[in-house]
Amino acid sequence: MGTGIDYGEFDEGRHVNYWKLDRTLQRELRRVTDTETYDWAEPRLTEFGELIGHTVADNADYVDDHGPELETYDKYGDVKNAVRYPAEQLESDELVYEAGIVADAFEAPPGRDEPMPISHFLAMLHLLCYADAGFGCPVAMTAGAALVLERFDDGDLEPYYRGLVSRDYDGLIEGAMFLTEEQGGSDVGANETTARYDETAGCWRLTGEKWFCSNVDAEGTLALARTADAPAGTEGLSMFLVPHSDPDDGVMTKGDRRAFEGAPPGDAVNDQRYRRLKDKLGTIAVPTGEVEFEDTKAFLVGETEAGFEQMTEMLNLERLANAAASCGVMGRALLESRVQAATREAFGKTVDEFPLMREDLVDMTVDYEAATAYVHEVGRLFSERERARRNDRESDDADDTYRLLRLLIPIAKLRTGRMAVDTASYAMEIQGGNGYVDDFVTNRLLRDAQVLPIWEGTENVLSLDAIRAMEREDAHEPFTRVVEERLEAVTHPALADAADTVADEYEELAGALIALAGEDSEYAQLSAKRLAHYVFEVFTAALLLEEAQTSLENGDGRTAMVARRFVTTELETREARGITGGDRFVLEAFEPIVHHAPVDPDDLSQTVTADD
Template sequence: MTDGYDYSEYDRGRGVNYWQLDRTLRRELARVYEDNEFEWAEPRLSGFGAASGHVIADTADYVDNHGPELRTHDRYGSLCNRVEYVTEQFENERLAYGSGVVADVFRAPPGRSDPMPMSHNLGLLYLLSYSDPGLACPVAMTGGAALVLERFDDGELDEYFAALTSREYDELIEGAMFLTEEQGGSDVGATETTATYDDRADCWRLTGEKWFCSNIDAEGTLALARTEDAPEGTAGLSMFLVPHGDPDEGVLTKERRAERSDATVDDGLNDQRYRRLKDKLGTISVPTGEVEFEDTKAYLVGEAENGFKQMVQMLNLERLSNAAAACGIMGRVLLESKVKAANREAFGETIDQYPLMREDLVDMAVDHEAATAFTFETARLFSEHVAAERAGESADDAYRLMRLLTPIAKLRTGRMAVDTASYGMEIQGGNGYVNEFVTHRLLRDAQVLPIWEGTENILSLDVLRALDREDALDPFAVAVQERLDSVTHPALAEAVEAVTDEFHDLTAAAATLATEDAEYAELSAKRFAHYVFDVFTASLLLAEAQNEIESGDGRLALVARRFVDRKLTPREARGITNGDRFAVEQFEPIVRFETVDPTDIGPGTEPQTAADD
């Protein structure tokens, strides 16, 4: 039993341990890890939560004001091709990669015989996004590049895989993914970059331009290009690894780059030109720019003309990383909002005592719970899929369901992060609009999340492909029904009935999409994707609430009922005539995590919190 958090003890959302203050993440990771995995991981998650809250949270603000700069000429006027960073950026990178965020999910960490599940990578990335969502981008792409090499490389690129998954920062290389071209955008099949094999140099050479390249100077970049006589469209694309350094000189690790940092001209680098860095709204800590390849040395990854399929493997992880970052931003904004509301006095009371603010904070908390539960359930399925591939086995149902949920996780949480950050600024008042206060940066950083790794429209169309090609509705229906069947507590009965009704309507909607023409299906795709999120999340929260009740806490039952009421229950006169006082009466358990006695959560009762005992 707990009496929850007193947020008036804090003056802002830093100088704290984000892991210790985020019970939502702690619950979800405890659920999706195996018991021995969570026991091993918890002190490491806590350690990184402290580093993120005490060190990275401060230095990220400085980096945001002193972002990377492109140096095109040295002091003597000679051409060079270098991105320069402030020292604080390297400090944050050392802390992030030193946490094992990439290494531990590809190699068995000390004290374990097997790698950690991919959920561990996403949990650490979530904590990093509390303080610097921009840095989360290269960390995510490093993991994505490693996943592609692990899955498709025949051993030729073992040195690069070892460097991408290094536990030692100095021996590390970072990954990137250069896909977007100016004429193509989301239409990857319009790629014009070409690849020609150089017999004399025994390597491929790429020629073309990439338009939106995040982590532009990564030491190990994946890029799509079209080989000679390859067909048009995505079917003709191949995947290449483009080293930052000249591959004839070996892998250019962070340590080797540091040794060469005093060189005035960048000799020994691969032939690629950084045209300029983008002047971006947010995510300043990751340099994004335009790259020109001109006979740039590269290595083919896997089979030729299989690049698009390989990219999809990486995109599954990148989209989940995007969702984890969105949840982390929501968690930080919610923390900053709770602290502000508990300390800001207006008209003789702290503002968290007023009904409208209580309702805002309750619903922000419920949104955060929903986004995090959906994201890490999808991460669990992705972990199961990756583990099965490594073992040479099949996890067909997990893969099919993951393929449906992954684009939905990305499209829904990205938008939720923007909305949450925007309102978090409003709670701060005028200070929220000022650069010295972190919500300003969090909103700027969140705004890219609906764009990275596919816009909402592109992702909605991918949902239709998952229904068609993977027949994903069947495992989805099984998963929802199993969760609803597991809920037996009377206090959840009305919510289960409401979700069951919507579940039946959703399956009818899926049948309609399967029989209508393509134009109508596409027109309905976005609404359908959001519908899936609402129904699946409701069933997930209700099942988790049942487990929590059996463990002696009814708090999550309140969260689940609130989610169902807001998203799936029609309300006459928009709820104004129903006498609902939920946000006022349940503020302490929802916002402050006070424990609720399960015997007091029945319909029509006012749940008793630990503070009332």
């Protein structure tokens, strides 16, 4: 049945293989992909976990202290727009992209007849963000830009698409998404950037300012602008691809850029100005700046006034990638905490022998398992939809999947971003004073995590998006079917009490949905955040119980312990907050949950009886 992991053999959560140590991610990827796909991916993820745990983890710490620097002008005062990167970051860039993190999900990798599912991309991004959530941002935007061009471009931008999905670094271009304007923020419809067609140059020209531009010098940036006479609001927005270089000279790839002695000369770059880089709390690896478009050359993506729809498709992947990044931060924070607790001694014991620390580590682990299960289940649904679209197999099932994704994706990002902040914060506390200083990685994990609830929409914006998905697209219909099917599949006696609790809460949630449908818009908005979290908790509980049922049938009760604890902490109301109940579950479940020790189902049944 296997053995648990001895975290006492490590000094810290680096110079290890993140894939090999993350049995939760292994389990989820095995669940959401077919056997042949998993067998192909597993050795590559092993290599990738080794790369991230060593080279990239070391480079990330250096980059955090020596981040990118912007030179807007050259010595003659001409626009230069040069971002200087440390060599360590460039090394990580080349190694990670050439490992296929973006390419494999769009173009069949060597040895396969078709691309890998988006689930594979999310797993690699999850592992990358163990080391550097800042680097995860340009990777996610490169994938998002590739998705937009794959879906909406009529072929004119094929060279840019080929660069976005290149697995050869010299042929690669990175993507970005410049949406935010100072006066608009989350109100994208308030954007003021304009676009006019230049007949002589054979391209569009953009004029305006973008306020929060991550990966500022990406070779292929997507931006929204309004053409002449277009309607106000989101309906009038069009999507444009803005090259970093002068497009008259063709696509400038990474190889082209490093062929110059230093930065490309001013006459080789596009007509725009990178005003400054933001002085940010974290995610130092990704340069985020302010950009002024001044008759900047650009290419229309697809149809005019379809930009908001195209942006939504990109945001779906971006938000899911953000959630995977959150899981990566949580995974690293949890690993550092497990190692610290297993090696740090106080009062003659390692600190993981104390009951309060055991409870903390159990609950941190359960949070991580819940977030990872939810995100990769949504990744499975996203992968299925993309496979159906690529193969022209649209159907009623595909429509249900899309409606379900419209509900689950904003909630994935909403909940996991907050969980990443909380987990990183407590991981810092477990390290003690060391965790608060720059020499230890928990300092950076917390600073990086803090942006995850902000990128791609705040918690309030995402909550309202979930409400809209139910009001306009009846997304609650496929949601209720999925939850009911999962609960019906849970039959093991060891899961009975937890399943009953989830069933009761599901009925309460269904009642809440009906009640909100009869309320005015203002009250519905007021309730949106509570509803979104409720959806996450019920959906995740049903998912974990279904996984626990399968694990029990295969002879292991560990996942049942995880599911039971999640239900207890998130959905049960305990008398006197559980103090008077005599519950010692976390003490009995510490080794299985935290160290991944296997559990005999018969022992689990006895534990459940004792707890009840």
